[in-house]
Amino acid sequence: MNDEMSLFRELADRVAEQPIADLILAAFHSDEALDATLAGAKAPEPPHDPTGQDDTAPDVFLESIRVAGFRGVGPAVTLELKPRPGLTLVIGRNGSGKSSFAEAAELALTNDSMRWSQRPVVFREGWRNLHHDGDTEIAVRLRLGGDRPPVNIQRHWDRTATNPDDNAAPPNELLNKVGLYRPFLSARDLERVITAKPTELYDALAPILGLAPLAAADARLQARRKQRNDRANEVKAGFTTLKNDLAEVDDDRARQALQALGARPTSADLDTLTQLTETGAASTDAAIVAAARRLIDGELPDVESAVQEREQAREAVDRLAGSESATAGNTADLLRRAVQQHTAEGDQPCPVCRTGRLDDSWRTAAEAEITRLEAAAAESRAATQRLDKAEKTADQTLAEVRRELGAATTALAGALPEATQHLSEALLKLPESTGLVTAYTQMVEAATRWLIRRQNAWREPGAALRRWLDCAVTVRDEATDLKRLVAARTALGKAVDEIRAERLSAFVGQSEHIWRRLRQESNVELQQMRMEGTSTQRRVRFPVTVDGSEANALAVMSQGELHALGLSVFLPRACANASPYRFVIVDDPVQSMDPAKVDGLAEVLGEIARGRQVVVFTHDDRLPEAIRRLGVEATVWEVSRRARSLVELRMADDPADRYLADAHALAAAQSLPEEARHPVVAGFCRSALEAASMDAYRARRYREGATHRQVEEKLAPANTVQQRLTLALLGDLRRGDELYGHLNETYGSWAADTLRAVAEGAHGTRRMTMTTLVRNTDNLLEKLR
Structure with missing residues (x-):
C-alpha cells in the first residue's frame, strides 16, 4: 500500500x-x-x-562526487567515498574548495542549492570557477542496494552557459523523494532555525511527516469556504450601501425594495425582491405600468370610418324609404300569393279587387311583374342590411374605445394628468371623433416618455439591486455548504493535529536525543518540539527550560546552541527510517560551538554513521581532533587548493591505517619499556584487524545486496577480533572454529599466529616481537583488503 x-x-x-x-x-x-x-x-x-x-525504494549510497570548473574547483577532481554506513570527514581550510563538493552533490541531485535558494541574486554569482577555461561538469555516482548497477547523475554546462539553472538533470525515479527527506544539511539549513519565517521552517520539516495530501485537502476546503464566506461578506457589506442608495430614489420600486430588504441581510424577503427585479415594477404601480404598455403596444380603432359608414348606410335607407323599392317587396309577395291561388284553383275572379279575373294572361303579366318588383326590393334590403351592420360595428368600436381608453385614462390619470384630461374630453364627445386621434397620439407619446423616464430612473438602482440579490440568493443557497465546510475544516484540523503529533513523536524523540548529546554542559534543555497550525498560521515551536524555567529557544540560546539546535532539528529529517537515501551530507556543522559541543557532535556523527553514510565537510580542526580523541571511526580526506584552483585530495586517515601507524610508532619508541609497549601495540594491531574486517564484511555484504540493517544486525554480536575476522573471511559467526584453519590454508601459518598474538598480546602474552607483530598485521590487512 x-x-x-x-x-x-x-x-x-x-x-x-x-x-x-x-x-x-x-x-x-x-x-x-x-x-x-x-x-x-x-x-x-x-x-x-x-x-x-x-513501492519501497532501494538503499542509495554515495560512491563518488566528481567536479570540474564549479565554484572553488578548477580542473576535474573526484572525491571517492565508501558506499556504506560510516563516517567520512572532508577537511580543509576556508577557500580550499571542500564545500564545492557538497554544493555540487546537492545541485546535481536536487537541481538547486540551498546556498542561493530564496536569497538575493548575488549568491548565485560565482557558481562557475574563474580559473577554469573548459566546460563545467558535476557527476555524482550512486551505489544501490541489491545487485542493481550504479547510477550516474550528471550536470554539464558548456563554457558559454551563464546560469546554473540551465541543463537541469533529467528526472530519475531514485531522486523523487530527495526533496522529501533532503539528505543535505548545509549551513543555510542550520541558519534557517534562526532566521527563517515560521512558515518556512515548518515547510522545511513538514515533508518528513508525509502530510502534504492533508495540507492540500485543507487548502481545497479553505478555498471553497473562503469563496462562500467572501460572498456572504460581500452581501453584508453591500446591504447598507444598497439601502442608502435606494432611499434616495423617488420610485415605488425603490420603496418596495427597501421594505423587502428589512433591517438585516438575513431577514431580507428575497422572493419579493426577485419578483420585483423580474417584473421591473412594484406592486403599487404595476397597474400603471401595464396600462401604459398596453396603450403603447395597442392601436386606436378607426372610429371615424365606423361612424361615417353608419351615417352613409342610414342615408341610403332614408333615401329609399318613399320609393317603390320600399314597397316592392310587399307587392311582389301579394302577386306571388295570387299566382299560387291561380295555380291551386284555376281561373277565377280576383279575390282582392273582385273586379278583375285571374286567368292565364293575367298570370303571365303577374309573373313578369313579380320579377321586376323583386329586383326593386333587393336594393331596399341591401340598404337595410348595410345599416344594421354599420350600426353594430360603430357601437362595438365606440364601446371598445370607451372601455380601453377609459381604463387607460383612469390608470394613468395620476401619472399623466394633462394627457388623460385631453383624452377623456375627446371620449366624452364620442361618437364625434374630432380630436380623438390627436388626444390618443398625445397620450401614447406621453406614456412612452413616462416609461422611458421611469426606466432611466431605475436603471442603476435596479441593476445594483439585481447584483446584490443574485449574490444574496447564492449565499442563501450556499449557507448549508458553508457550515459544512467550516465544520469539515475544523474536523480535518483536529485529525491533522492528531496524525501529525503521532508521526512527529519519533522525529521529536530523535531531535531531543541529539540535543542531549550536543548540549553537553549547556543548562538549556529542549522540551517537546511541536509543529502547529495550518495555512498561514503554521509554525514550529521549540520550548526549552533554562535551569528549570520555561523559555523560548530563540530568545535564550547562544549562537553555538542555536546551531546545535539546527542539527537536532534537521538531522532526524535526513536520517528518517523511511528515507531510501542512506547517506547524509553535512556542511560546516561546527559553527560557534564550544569544545564540549564539538565532542557531542563527534559522538552524534559517529552514532548516526553506524546506520548511515555520513559525509561531513569542515574547516574546523576541532571536529577531526575530537573524532580521533574519542575513538570514533572515520575516513578523513584532506582538501588543499593550489594556484588557479587546482584542488587535491589526500587520504588523511583510515581507521585500520591509523591504528597500524600508532602501533608502528609505539613499537619503535625505544624510550618506553617493552613490557609496557607490547600490550598496547598488540591492542592497536587488534583494532586495525577489527576495523579492516568490518570494512571487508560490509563491502562484501553490500555487493551481495544486503541492506545496512541486515549488515549491522550481523555485526552487533561480533565483539572480538576472532569473531570479526570470521565474518570477514567466512561470512558466518557459527563457523568460528574454522577460522584458524582457513588462515593457515589461505595465507599460511603466519596469519593464524598473528591472530593469536594480537588476541593474547593485549593481556600480556608475547608470541612474537612487536616489529614482527606490526609487519604481519600489515600483511594481513593487505590480504583482507
Missing part, C-alpha cells in the same frame, strides 16, 4: 463518525471530487493503488 492510500485510510478512520466525513475525504482526493460532493455526489472511494505492490 502506498503512502497516500495509507494516509487516506488513517484519515477516514479518524473522521468516520463526522457528518461531514464525505467532504473531508473528497477534499483529500481532488478539487473535482470536492466540488462533486458539494453538489450532492457520493463520497469518493479510497485512492487506487495502480500497482498493488510495495
